[in-house]
Amino acid sequence: MKKLLLFIFLVLYPLYGELPPLVYHELQENSPEVVTLQVLSVKSKTIASAQREIALKAKVLKVERTQSALVVGSIITIRYTTTISHPAGWVGPSPLPVLSEKHSYKAFLTYDKANKRYAPSAGGKSFIGN
Numbered sequence: 001m002k003k004l005l006l007f008i009f010l011v012l013y014p015l016y017g018e019l020p021p022l023v024y025h026e027l028q029e030n031s032p033e034v035v036t037l038q039v040l041s042v043k044s045k046t047i048a049s050a051q052r053e054i055a056l057k058a059k060v061l062k063v064e065r066t067q068s069a070l071v072v073g074s075i076i077t078i079r080y081t082t083t084i085s086h087p088a089g090w091v092g093p094s095p096l097p098v099l100s101e102k103h104s105y106k107a108f109l110t111y112d113k114a115n116k117r118y119a120p121s122a123g124g125k126s127f128i129g130n
Contacts, residue, residue, distance in 0.1 A: 024094075027122035031108035035070060036062035036130065038104045050085045054078075054098055061104065068111040077117040078109065094124025104130040 028034075037058040045053045060074040070076070082096040099105060108122040120126030 024122055024125040028108045028125065031110065031121040031126075032065070032067040033070060033109040033111060033118065033121070034064040034106070035060050035066070035109065036064075036104060036106050037076070039099045039101050040075070042099060042101055044098060047081065050083050051081055052084050052098065053081050054096075056099060058107075078107075078119065079115075079117050080120050096120055096124055097127055099127060106130065 037060050040057045040059055043055045045055075047053050056078050058076055058078060060070055060072055060076060063070050063072060080096055082098060084095075084098070106128040108120065108126045109118040110121040111118055
């Protein structure tokens with residue numbers, strides 16, 4: 001019976017589609033930039049029927065780890081694309097949230113030197129509300 005349950009779990013688990021928490025934790029642990037920030041402004045632009053491009057300005061309130069020399073008080077730009085709706089029965093990794101102005105978040109980011117902006121580095125778990 002135990003073997004049957006294990007077999008069913010191993011066959012059906014990949015169909016679920018969400019990434020295991022361990023994967024998100026590893027992405028967060030390996031993030032080059034870990035900061036607490038306050039969102040100053042959010043711009044959202046629809047780029048496809050269910051996708052939005054998000055551009056936000058944020059003020060750094062606390063620096064836990066940085067490779068780009070961030071300091072408290074820095075104003076940064078963060079850009080990313082997110083899916084705002086999925087068809088019924090859709091499975092997959094957590095989508096990135098659309099952040100709210102004036103709210104604070106712990107953020108896991110990476111710096112894009114070419115475009116002088118930041119991007120989420122831990123998928124749908126890149127922002128944790130405070």
